[in-house]
Amino acid sequence: MMKSAWLFTMAMAVLAVAAWAAGPVGPPASQANPAAPAQAAPAPIPSGPAGERIRLGQQIFEQTPHFAAAYVGNQMSCKDCHLSGGRAEYAAPLVGMPGLFPAYNKRAGRVITLAERIQQCFVRSENGKPPADNSEAVRALLEYFNWISRGQPKPYPGRGLVKLPALQGNGERGAHIYAKQCSVCHGDAGTGMPPVLPPLWGDTSFNDGAGMAQVAKMAAFVQHNMPQNAPGSLTPQQAYDVAVYVDSHPRPKMNPAYKKY
Ligand code: HEC
Ligand code: HEC
DSSP, X not given: OHHHHHHHHHHHHHHHXXXXXXXSOOSOGGGOOTTOGGGOOOOOOOSSHXXXXXXXXXXXXHSXXXXXXXXXXXXXXXXXXXXXXXXXXXXXOOTTHHHHOSEEXXXXXXXXXXXXXXXXXXXTTTOSOOOOTTSHHHXXXXXXXXXXXXXXXXXXXXXXXXXXXXXXXXXXXXXXXXXXXXXXXXOTTSOOBTTTBOOSSSTTSOOTTSGGXXXXXXXXXXXXXXSTTSXXXXXXXXXXXXXXXXXXXXXXOOOGGGTTO
């Protein structure tokens, strides 16, 4: 039993590594819908300096701890939560964002720029530091968002996360769901196997100020996008149960020096 579970994990990891190494070619087959413009492949990256900046943005997005090391305090990449290179609906897609900011932000209580919204995810989801507005990292990510937005419908479908009713999760039921349907990839200890299988709690995960650390947001993310091998198979109640279980474990504390983000 132990051995076969381990073999399955390794097989999943190998598949995931293959997908990762092949680059952002599109959504996983299980989620692909050729008819949906939302999933259309982006235009080819142009050559020259403009293309190089887009490519750097893409690398930062896919391998954040490696390509934006100075601003990252964990083992998480943008693409771990913003699926299919930031193009998957209801996984907080980033297509169209340059046209939607500056915008009012509830967390900040004021109008913020897209650069500031990126800084929030660095400080919270990446448990790191905010790159300056004019830093290479922010400029490259903005170019990348412009590029994935080209030729896409406005508004782009599936902004944010799927809307679920507000439910009360049960951590004991959640523990059973986790053991059966999550631990094979994210591990019994929640540490995953970065960079391929992202952590859900512990030192290498997002901090307690991140959106994903809120039960309702994690439930919405999980209900639509997880388990990765059968997305959409959990009921909203099951998604809340497993989110409560994940949330009951320790994770890094957000640095209070950055609370303005
Ligand atoms: C741990 C998961 C996680 C990681 C890692 C993460 N984000 Fe996010 N991000 C979220 C969630 C959750 C939201 C909010 C979705 C909602 O509430 O609608 C969000 C929202 C955003 C938004 C605003 C989207 C909108 O619709 O207004 C931007 C821009 C963004 N993230 C950029 C990034 C960038 C760039 C990175 C990498 C440096 C990153 N995020 C890493 C989880 C994550
Ligand atoms: C087959 C492997 C697999 C299974 C099973 C699986 N996940 Fe994931 N999960 C992933 C991968 C890989 C990602 C990164 C995004 C992507 O590539 O789809 C991810 C991303 C996530 C994220 C956002 C990133 C992070 O680390 O916080 C959450 C939350 C999550 N999974 C929760 C769950 C929960 C809860 C379950 C069980 C109901 C589950 N996953 C089952 C592979 C899996």
